[in-house]
Amino acid sequence: MNKDTGTKFSLHAQDGLARRGQVTTAHGVIDTPAFMPVGTVGSVKGLLPEQVAASGAQILLGNTYHLMLRPGAERVGRLGGLHRFMNWPGPILTDSGGFQVMSLSALRKMTEEGVTFRSHLDGSKHLLTPELSMEIQHHLDADITMAFDECTPFPATYPEAESSMERSMRWASRSKQAFQPRPGYGLFGIVQGSVHEDLRRRSVEALIDIGFDGYAVGGLAVGEGQETMLQVLDFTLPLLPAEHPRYLMGVGTPEDIVKAVQRGIDMFDCVIPTRAGRTARGYTPRGTLNLRNARHQEDSRPLDEACSCPACIGHSRAYIHHLFRAEEMLGPILLTLHNLHYYQSLMSGLRQAIEEGALDHFVQAFREQQALGDI
Ligand SMILES: Nc1nc2c(CCNCC3CCCC3)c3[nH]c(NCCc4ccccc4)nc3cc2c(=O)[nH]1
Numbered sequence: 001m002n003k004d005t006g007t008k009f010s011l012h013a014q015d016g017l018a019r020r021g022q023v024t025t026a027h028g029v030i031d032t033p034a035f036m037p038v039g040t041v042g043s044v045k046g047l048l049p050e051q052v053a054a055s056g057a058q059i060l061l062g063n064t065y066h067l068m069l070r071p072g073a074e075r076v077g078r079l080g081g082l083h084r085f086m087n088w089p090g091p092i093l094t095d096s097g098g099f100q101v102m103s104l105s106a107l108r109k110m111t112e113e114g115v116t117f118r119s120h121l122d123g124s125k126h127l128l129t130p131e132l133s134m135e136i137q138h139h140l141d142a143d144i145t146m147a148f149d150e151c152t153p154f155p156a157t158y159p160e161a162e163s164s165m166e167r168s169m170r171w172a173s174r175s176k177q178a179f180q181p182r183p184g185y186g187l188f189g190i191v192q193g194s195v196h197e198d199l200r201r202r203s204v205e206a207l208i209d210i211g212f213d214g215y216a217v218g219g220l221a222v223g224e225g226q227e228t229m230l231q232v233l234d235f236t237l238p239l240l241p242a243e244h245p246r247y248l249m250g251v252g253t254p255e256d257i258v259k260a261v262q263r264g265i266d267m268f269d270c271v272i273p274t275r276a277g278r279t280a281r282g283y284t285p286r287g288t289l290n291l292r293n294a295r296h297q298e299d300s301r302p303l304d305e306a307c308s309c310p311a312c313i314g315h316s317r318a319y320i321h322h323l324f325r326a327e328e329m330l331g332p333i334l335l336t337l338h339n340l341h342y343y344q345s346l347m348s349g350l351r352q353a354i355e356e357g358a359l360d361h362f363v364q365a366f367r368e369q370q371a372l373g374d375i
């Protein structure tokens with residue numbers, strides 16, 4: 001890989017295994033550790049791009065699977081790419097589609113070539129291969145492209161996990177071959193191997209041999225539980241090159257994120273803050289709230305006294321409770337906005353703590369707050 005193409009990663013500070021850094025892409029810089037809101041089909045549900053930016057997010061996630069089915073990647077490309085299409089000027093990372101095919105589509109069939117499946121929208125037949133996934137992510141103009149992989153289901157027998165990982169590594173090589181290197185545009189590999197240390201090691205070695213701008217840890221947050229996930233991180237992260245970003249896919253709760261940052265993860269994505277916002281679940285430093293619960297109907301306090309988001313500055317728990325009871329659109333909008341602000345303030349606190357060499361204190365205070373529970 002010649003030096004002037006790809007995304008760049010700079011390390012600014014470390015505290016134990018935790019890292020504070022920056023990823024530089026064609027559409028801007030990402031401060032890490034970073035949380036990336038999910039904008040699956042070209043929108044962070046219910047929010048305007050400027051609202052997402054105001055929450056502190058610098059990078060969004062899009063998705064090959066959804067956008068290839070509707071409106072079609074070539075169409076997005078003809079309309080100027082995903083940044084133009086959704087009016088998001090900052091960096092965009094797109095997942096490669098394999099995970100979503102296996103979790104969303106019907107009648108899918110996996111072969112060495114790739115995955116054939118029927119659209120969950122209209123039943124039309126589609127094929128997704130490493131080469132097609134790279135082409136789609138190129139049309140979308142993603143700053144960070146994910147290699148086409150298979151997320152090994154959990155649980156899996158050792159032979160199943162081994163052959164799945166080996167296929168993903170062959171697909172990683174085909175992804176690299178098909179990816180078009182450009183300055184500011186990166187390709188990330190995805191480590192598989194389920195919960196087995198030797199398979200994870202072989203996967204890391206294969207990816208390093210191919211060479212990527214960043215390394216994602218895949219195949220986790222698939223039902224293995226937090227303890228097992230953290231054990232896999234404990235033996236996988238030390239094998240990854242320190243000079244590239246590490247991205248833990250699909251994670252997670254605030255506690256998951258804190259524990260993974262302590263182990264050396266730089267980037268996260270999860271549907272939790274946005275999905276919870278739509279299901280009346282609010283995140284605060286002292287735990288979560290179910291805003292449909294009648295106990296909020298006379299509570300004039302904001303969701304979180306320390307939060308500066310529009311929901312906390314202008315509204316009460318009673319009002320948000322009312323909006324959900326009345327099925328008003330503004331309910332999910334305000335709560336999604338707040339949850340994203342909370343997640344971004346957690347990331348900002350983690351970045352600052354690592355800079356100050358005070359991560360242990362930050363984690364201690366985080367745990368004490370969570371233990372208080374919400375009054
Ligand atoms: N390529 C690839 N993607 C993975 C993903 C998708 C990450 N978000 C993609 C966005 C792009 C658009 C949509 C999402 C994962 N998500 C999860 N867990 C989510 C668990 C979860 C589910 C629901 C609620 C909360 C947590 N594990 C994942 C593993 C992999 C993986 O190995 N390979």
Ligand SMILES: [Zn+2]
Pocket residue numbers: 303304307308309310311312313337338339341
């Ligand atoms: Zn708020």
